[in-house]
Amino acid sequence: MTTTIVGNHVSPYVRKVLVVLGLKGVPYAIDPLVPFFGNDEFEKLSPLRRIPVLIDDQVTLFDSTVIGEYLDECYPAPPLMPAAPAERARARWLEEFADTRLCDLLIWSLFFEQAVxxxxxxxxxxxxxxxxxxxxDLPAAMDYLETQAPADGFLFGVAPSLADIALACPFKNAMFVRWRPDATRWPRTAGLVARTLALPAFKALERYETLCLKTPPAQQRAGLAALGETIAEVSYAGDAPRRGIMRLG
Ligand SMILES: N[C@@H](CCC(=O)N[C@@H](CS)C(=O)NCC(=O)O)C(=O)O
Structure with missing residues (x-):
């Protein structure tokens, strides 16, 4: 099955999906569309005009959580959800907290305001x-996370879950604008984020992220290909940014 991801490596939601693909060893091709740069075809493809989009032989999907769960069902090894219903529910909640409140703070209030x-x-x-x-606002969210993060390992044991991945992703963007969790104030959260970002599936993406941060959108396809990334044939990129239709969520 050919899996194509539409979306740029710098997006935390795209990163979440690429890490899942990496952990499961699933090859993909990527159209590294920069947020807001979608063309007319992208507006027809993605109902919320957002990245990531997953396209395979079976389905076209939107939203990183939907895509992550789909990949976990299609490629069960290694499993990225805990087994017990109560833990699965808690994993979904922490992923939701990461994608909404944490991204509101780390992406929209820090990374978006200071970089994008x-x-x-x-x-x-x-x-x-x-x-x-x-x-x-951010210290309050960090105080909450500190009540949830384990002293060692990951949220649900020795292996990372979708919730660990989702939590770590926006911290990467905060680090791009020079904010990182204070390990003396929030030691459990800082430790969990550091352990998660140290996974090979995260590390493997770093050179692509660095390239995208330094390179104008029109030159990113060629730059990523030169670094060895598999680039999708079709591009949904336009020439100029367009305002999004959503504010949050
Ligand atoms: N809940 C969505 C959020 C996706 C999202 O906000 N993507 C951003 C890039 S980081 C985007 O495409 N923004 C453009 C816009 O909002 O118009 C998910 O998990 O995939």
């Missing part, structure tokens, strides 16, 4: 939003 908004959209960043995030 000025450099991709050419707009001024909202410094009040950044300041409030750093002073109060």
């Amino acid at each position: 908004r000025p450099s991709v959209l050419g707009e001024a960043s909202d410094s009040d939003r950044v300041a409030q995030t750093l002073a109060t």
Whole structure:
């Protein structure tokens, strides 16, 4: 089965899907579409105009959580959900917390405001939003995570789950704008994030992320191909950014 991912390596939601593919050893081709740069065809493909999109012989899917669960069902080894119903439910909740609240803070309030908004959209960043995030909102979310993170291993034992992967992904983007969890204030969370980001499936993506951060969108396909990434034949990229239709979630 040929699996194609539409979406850029810098997106935390795309990273989540690529790490799942990496952990399961599933080959893929990627159209490294930068958020907001979708063309008319992308608007027809993705109902929310968001990345990631997964396209295979069976289905076209949207939303990293839906895609992650689909991949876990199609490729059961290694399993990325715990076995017991209560733990599975808790894994889904922590993934939801990561994708919504944590991404609201680390992606939309820090990474988007400090990197994407000025450099991709050419707009001024909202410094009040950044300041409030750093002073109060993000510490509150970190305090909550500290009650959930284990002292060692991963959330549900010795192997990472979809929840661990989802939690770690937006921290990577926060690190791109020089924020990292304070290990003296939140030792369990900082440790869990560090252990998860050290997995080979995360490490293997770093050179592609670095290339995308440094390279204009129009040159990323060639740059990624030169680094050995398999690039999809079809590109959904347009020439200029367009405003999204969603705010959050
Ligand atoms: N809940 C979605 C969120 C996806 C998402 O927000 N993707 C961002 C890139 S990081 C995007 O495409 N943004 C463009 C937009 O919102 O218009 C998921 O888990 O896939």
